[in-house]
Amino acid sequence: MMQRWIWRLLPLTPAALALLAWWAWFALDRPPPSVMPPAIDVVVTMANLAFGGRLPGDILASMARLLSGSLFGIVTGMAAGFVAGLNRPIANFMNPLVVFFNAISGIVWLPLVIGWLGIGSPLAIFLIWNTVFFIIFQNTVLGVQLVPEVLELSVQSLGGSRWETIRSVTLPGALPYILSGIRSGLGFGWRALIAAELVGATTGLGQLIFSGAEYHRADIIVGGCLLIGAIAMAMDRWLLLPIEKRTVIRWGLVTSGQGR
């Protein structure tokens, strides 16, 4: 019983260690607040911004952009990934395009897309989509191609149509790769979002950090980064992990590492 509790604390220890290092830095060598703010300043600043400040609006704006851009990227990436994964000629047609556009970073698109879409959410959503799509697409193609053919044949010899085969074999079979794609996609989606918001938005956590940079407010920058990381961790734990526990881990396709 005791031991279990110790193991459950394990994910919190990196945060505790980081705090300890932060505190030690200030105890040993007082850096100027514009280089690194003391932890307490960050907490106070963020609390002020949270209650009566701009923070709730920024969080909501960023989350809405991240979720819509990612969802858009996941849906289109999966759809294109299935089409390409199941169809060799289409894959041959699409692959050069995918490799080409995947190499063009979001920052390059920014000046062009500001002209097309203006400043605001559509721009951020486009840049997130531009990041998430390729990751989901490539993971889906790989997942679809790695589903054992024998499972597809077995459904066909039960009288299953092509659609039934895709629904009952290809989709669940590719799911470990798709979920892995969603995990990395969300992470890179955050990066794209903040980059987009630095320039192409008037609200959002990226703008908050940018305004902190303008006024040399390291407490706002550090606080914004901590918040982004915390939201990303919460989404992974309460959104993605429950899906994995009910599917790929439950089916034994991925071991959770528990009980070892």
Next chain:
Amino acid sequence: MGDKIEVSGFRHFFQTEGGPVQATGTIDLSIKAGEFVTLVGPSGCGKTTLLKAIAGFLTPSEGRILCDGKPVRGPGRDRGVVFQELAILPWRTVRRNIAHGLEIAGAPKAEREATVARLIGLMGLGGFEDRYPHELSGGMRQRVAVARTWAADPEVILMNEPFAAVDAMTRLTLQEELGRLCAATRKTVFFITHSVEEAVFLADRVLVMTKRPGTIKAVLNVPRSTAGGRDWDSFTSDPGMQKIAGEVMHLVHAERV
């Protein structure tokens, strides 16, 4: 009863970068309705190619394959397949794996449940209905694979070395269970194996193939009366069965690669 499966003038080549490779010689065979036919031959002789062609997974380079007098044009629910690789879906429970064929056929829920319950009983899977395949032993998984194919109620069942991947002890049990299942359901079965004993134990008729490109070199009838209840005790103590097994062994031995 007439021929359920008729293979005539079958020959197959695989296209490779170095040109076509002959997978089988010319094969003719027919399987009567309700018959259990086993095919033994050395590895690489083309056993699996023949089975895949009957299943409709590949189109023969030459010759034709009829099922119930109609040409085979692709996989279909009239020909169930039990694969050597465990072809059960990891994301479906035992119950839902077995029910899959009936779901596809649009069978009503009550019928699905009755069929699944009967097969779970016949295959000794009671208590495991709601488990996922990764929670089962290899032998259990192969029982699920057999039940999954049987549940769809195909007239013909094609089995490709279904017990090759399970341990020797479990294999003996599975072979006896298969014998009982076939006696209870009277299916037409075409069963591929490289085990001589397994071939003779299960069969009404044993076909022996030559090495690649394989052709059928001998056909031996296994009289049912001699086989008794098809359990390994009576099989090993039956001189008639041992004589047939000896003959098949002799024929197979000559084809060693």
